[in-house]
Amino acid sequence: MSHEIVIPRLGWSMEEGTFVGWLKKDGDLVRRGDAVFELEGEKASQDIEAVDEGILRIPPTGPKPGSLLKVGAVVGYLVAAGEETLWTVPSPMTNSPPALESALPPAAAPSVRRQAREAGIAINDVAGTGPGGRVMAADVHRTRTSPQQQEPVTALPIANPRPTHGRSAVASPRARRVAAELGLNWSTLTGTGANGRIRERDVRAAAASGHSSTSAARAGQRLPLTSRRRVIAQRMVASRQQTVPVTLTTKADATNLVNLREQFKRREPLKSVGGSTPIPSYQDIITKLVAEVLKRHPRLASRWDEDAIVLPADDELHLGLAVDTEEGLLVPVIRNVGGLSLSELAGQSRRLADQARAGKLVATEMQGGVFTITNLGAFGIDAFTPVINLPEAAILGLGAIRREPVVLDDGQIAARHQLTLSLTFDHRIVDGAPAARFLQDVVNAIANPSAWLLG
Amino acid sequence: MTNDQFLSLFRTMLIIRHTEEELARCHQRGLIFGACHTYVGQEAISTGVCAHLTNDDPIFSTHRGHGHALAKGMPPRELMAELFGRATGCSRGRGGSMHLFSPEIGMMGTSGIVGPCILQACGGGYSSKLMKTGRVAAAFFGDGAVNNGAFHEGLNMAAIWKLPVLFICENNQFATEVPFSYSSGSPHVGRRAANYGLPGFEVDGNDVLAVTEVAREAVARARSGGGATLIECKTYRTRAHAEGMGDFTYRTREQVDEWKLRCPIASLRQRLLTEFGIAEAQLQQVESEITALVAESRQFAESSPLPDAATAAVNVYATRKTGIPARPASNADGQNRPSSGDPSRVITFTQATHEALSEEMAVNPTIFVMGEGIGIRGGNFKTTAGLYDLYGPERLCDTPISERGFVGLAGGAAMTGTRPVIDFMFADFILDSVGEIVNQIAKMQYMSSGRLKMPVLLRGCIGIGHSAATHHSGSYYAMYAQVPGLRVVVPSNAYDAKGLLKHALRCDDPVMFLEHREILTTKCHVPTEDYEIEFGRAAIVRVGRDVTVVALARMVHLTLSVCEELERDGISVELVDPRTVSPLDTDTILQSVAKTGRLLIVDEPPAPCGFAAEIAAQVTDAGFDDLDAPIRRLTGVFTPTPYSPPLEAAVVPTAAMIADAIRSLVKE
């Protein structure tokens, strides 16, 4: 009984994904719950776990890293031991009873491994004739003397020779360190050490010869679209087409916000189970304040649903945070912001942003948002026109915090911290006045954060 | 004796009894931890002996030591606080019942090991004799100790050197549950003394006046140069071996009750009333005073703070030097050695250590050397040649073949202010004394919270070569380096040997100084001026670029011999000689590996849990990202050392093997 391995749907809008690579090899025993391959879905890549059990069979036509595959496409099979797969060509030896099959890589004594190594042969490519398919010294010898004449005495039920796995690159710890220091990707280098180990000298030689690590775009290059780029493009277009976006901008006095954060910074670092609690960023504090304001203006966090507008409950204020990553924009979601303490929120936002940058977000961590906050302040931007993250109703853009001269109520001019806010809302759902009232409250909350943080 | 003296005996015994009973109560309630051996029933012995000792007279005791500490003058509050594990305890909470220290009052320590106190008392006696202080040392031990080698070696040494020592055997008839009648061919201990040429006495240990009498004579004899005395005090402990242990599998309740009737305190009380005319009221007053004292002591103990966990590893080693005036700064890096007037002065390893020893002996009268044939003969390896003529038999003391005995003695001597140098000839013989080194000498500074110093220098030859065969070829330094409290020095050349030996003779820690026999005649420049090499400072013997080799002693020479050839082949070797295995200069090794990215450790002894393994582990821990290749070890074969030349050669790394190992490491 064989089970198909298919491309799963990772998010509500996912149609296709980019196959990143296998995490198991052909012939490996796969158990339920084992990660079998990596798939780049909507916005992040994810390890796909097996739902069945069996020995992995990858067809010769199996997916190559980088292939774009439709959801539901079959990429491989899990078969019972001894079972043939559809594409198996019977081998001349299939009449004889197959030896007891092991799902493990071939067994071989260390001395045999050494001989294979010395002969430059990958032990996995040697057909073993010993008990249980164990690779014996004679097998290595035969392979060395007549690789072409090698009889397919393999106990495995497939006749096509196993793919020669290129040795996974090995680098000495020092080589890795130096590569990191030089910003070089060692995995693409050729090692000159024993067994092809990449050593410091290989890294330095590569650096000297101008080897570049980053896939940084070069002028005149044609960059193939990644599936993430495609998804971003589709969703941006969909947002423009389906919503009626209007953007309001205003300034908030952030002096108290800055003071508050200074107080947080001065507090002794707190130790929590997972390490010390991070100091909340401006964005964290504003996120918390926005959640409080949204409780009074739930319509800004609502969703257009064919024949109704769906308002969130107080504990459904899941806020998205736009994160800029090397591969493009990602929006991880912090659940129930109203129910989190500021330090919990800070911890979560940091974790999610790190994961986003490392490409480790799982799909569910990017779903269920009702409102998004996006921040271009770090780039010195003040006002901009953020694009609504469907199916949400609005998005708040944060600009840079700057010290500016401000005319106070008493006519005096003082240097105050000012922050520009840009709110884009879907006019289908909200009208201008309620949106402006919401923004006014946000301005108020930023001006008096302590009062609003009381909840 | 005056009435005051009688009352003082009564008082001391009563303090012991009440304190012990209170401790037994606390033990039952789970307030004190660990083992608790009480002295109930034996109070007359320590009381009677210590009545003749001053705070300067050192005593050494055993697991059943509460009574010795109290009789020597330790306030009960310090004892109780110790058992309560408090910072105010006599051992600052480090010892508990079996490790009581109060050197300030001559309570040099109790030991959880049966036997060593006998040898340490000999050391106390040796210090007294060497420094002519007139002090008398005493050892208290049970009947269980007299069938231990320490008893034999100790009594013999005390006899031949006429040491001012009292050996007090408290024969309570059982060693745990083993009756003395079973474990000894003779039921009497006192008369064994005659066989050692010592006076011996057998006395009723429950009669404090009788004990006091014999002890008085023995102390007087010792103080006047008459040597040691063995006193067997026949007694009985009327509580279980240790609190909480069953008592009636090996003796009956009736027997115990019978001995309780012979209570030393009750009988003294009776005699004070009837024979010496001391009033009942006076005795009652003493009794109520002591009841109050013990109650107050317990209160003190219970309300004292627990020790700060941050101090758990303090005082493993001495922190400051004593005794010797400040010296010029040492040249510890081995690179910029001081230049003497005569740069061509080249001497052997043995000459260098000899110079260090004789120079230090000249300025420090507390140094004495012990060993077999180190006196007139000048040492098997000429380590003490000529010194006997200069310093005489007490400072160059030939010993009987009693390795455990004289090492134990050295421990006691160091505890009492002198600086023993034990010359073993061959380090293999050290193994006979390992218990004294590991359990006593190495732990003493720590257990006494740094109040005792342990400047014991243990030296001997190590190494394979010249068909010395397996009992004259061992090294064992990795084993010693596992012991907290010991310093382990393994020099590779004359210059280092002199500087390191000087440091060893000036520091306050016990040092294992191991000299490779096959390099004793190697020569190098050694200046005449004074210098010292601190421990834990590696020497970079050769600067290189491609591979770091760490080696000690002879392996340094072998490695050096292949470096030129490798250099011609484009392989530049950096050779690091740590010089001391404990402390180990991992910083220098790490710095070298950070430069070269490759590490080979060459070591003569077998590999398991060894010097090379330790360095490999440390570099993997702290220098992982500097490694450009796996760490390699080249060590001796895991076998005893054979005799026949081809067999012997087959178990030690050779120069060719070192060169091969380096070549293959560079290819990794």
Ligand SMILES: Cc1ncc(C[n+]2csc(CCOP(=O)(O)OP(=O)(O)O)c2C)c(N)n1
């Ligand atoms: C060298 C050694 N072996 C064994 C022990 C375990 N042990 C502790 S006390 C004891 C009995 C000692 O008897 P004895 O010397 O007569 O002293 P007592 O307990 O009777 O006072 C033994 C065997 C030990 N502490 N040290």
Ligand SMILES: [Mg+2]
């Ligand atoms: Mg006994």
